[in-house]
Amino acid sequence: MDQEGVNNSRRRFLAWTTTGVGAIGAGFTAVPFLNYWNPSARAQAAGAPVEQDVSKLQAGQVINMEWRGKPIIVYRRSERHLASLAELEGQLRDPQSQVDQQPDYCRNQYRSISPEIGVLVAICTHLGCSPLYRPELGSVSADWPGGFFCPCHGSKFDVAGRVFKGVPAPTNLEVPPHWFPNENTLIVGEHQEGGAA
Numbered sequence: 001m002d003q004e005g006v007n008n009s010r011r012r013f014l015a016w017t018t019t020g021v022g023a024i025g026a027g028f029t030a031v032p033f034l035n036y037w038n039p040s041a042r043a044q045a046a047g048a049p050v051e052q053d054v055s056k057l058q059a060g061q062v063i064n065m066e067w068r069g070k071p072i073i074v075y076r077r078s079e080r081h082l083a084s085l086a087e088l089e090g091q092l093r094d095p096q097s098q099v100d101q102q103p104d105y106c107r108n109q110y111r112s113i114s115p116e117i118g119v120l121v122a123i124c125t126h127l128g129c130s131p132l133y134r135p136e137l138g139s140v141s142a143d144w145p146g147g148f149f150c151p152c153h154g155s156k157f158d159v160a161g162r163v164f165k166g167v168p169a170p171t172n173l174e175v176p177p178h179w180f181p182n183e184n185t186l187i188v189g190e191h192q193e194g195g196a197a
Contacts, residue, residue, distance in 0.1 A: 049067075049188065049189035049190040050066070050067045050188045050189055051186070052065055052074060052185070052186045052187075053185060053186075054074060054076075054117060054184060054185070054186050055183075055184035057075070057076045057117070058076060059078035059081075059116075060075075060076065060078060060135045061075065062074070062075045063075070064122070065188065067176060067188045070121050070122075070123060070176070071122040071123065072119065072120070072121060072122065072176060073118075073119075073122040073133060074119050074186060074188075075117070075118050075135075076116055076117055076118075077115070077116055077118055077135075080146075081135065081146055082115055084145050084146070084159070085109045085110065085158065085159065085160055088145060088162075089109075091164055092163065092164055092165065093162075093163045093164065093165050093171075093172075094162060094171065095109075095162055097111060097172060099171045101125075101171055101174045102172075102175035103175065103191065105191075109160060110160055111161055111162070111172070111175050112175065112178075113178065113180060117180075118159065118160065119175060119176060119178045119186065120148075120161045120173045120174065121173060121175070121176055122173075123173075124150040124152065124153075124155055124169055124173075125163070125169045125170055125171045125173065126152075126167075126168040126170070127152065127153065127168075129151070130150075131151075131155070131157060132150075132151060134147065134148070134149050135147070135159065140156070144156075146158075146159055147161075148173065150169065153167075153168045154168065155167040155168050157169070157172065160172075161173035161174075176188050176189065177190060178190070179191060
């Protein structure tokens with residue numbers, strides 16, 4: 001073969017140009033593919049902490065909210081309910097909350113940071129129905145002290161979300177991570193140190 005007339009500098013230029021265009025094309029192809037694996041803004045918002053004003057919440061009232069697709073119930077307990085918590089311990093399956101269903105800072109008889117404000121995931125631990133808040137004495141049965149009642153299969157929980165003995169639900173209601181940056185504001189889905197749950 002005749003090598004006369006071969007321009008090596010032109011050949012190198014074309015090779016480098018082809019390589020560069022190929023790299024740019026691969027980048028344009030890879031970016032959408034890699035972005036596909038990032039969570040969408042909607043998914044990021046669904047897992048974000050939720051803030052709630054609790055300043056107007058009166059004893060016996062409830063605020064329903066959602067965090068990570070789970071129904072959250074926020075409620076204010078009355079003085080009578082707070083006093084009844086210790087009296088009910090003999091009727092409860094796990095009165096000391098030994099099963100790990102709450103953050104360590106909620107491992108008390110109230111199962112919350114604030115004795116007055118309760119924060120629970122409103123999903124029955126039996127088969128996932130939504131328990132109803134029934135704080136009134138006798139509203140479920142003659143001896144009902146007030147608390148949560150699951151209408152699907154009859155599970156009963158006290159006002160701290162602790163399960164009674166002899167009902168289908170095996171464990172207490174779950175307590176989500178939460179904290180109070182001030183007395184009127186509740187943040188669900190975040191620990192006090194600011195770490196997301």
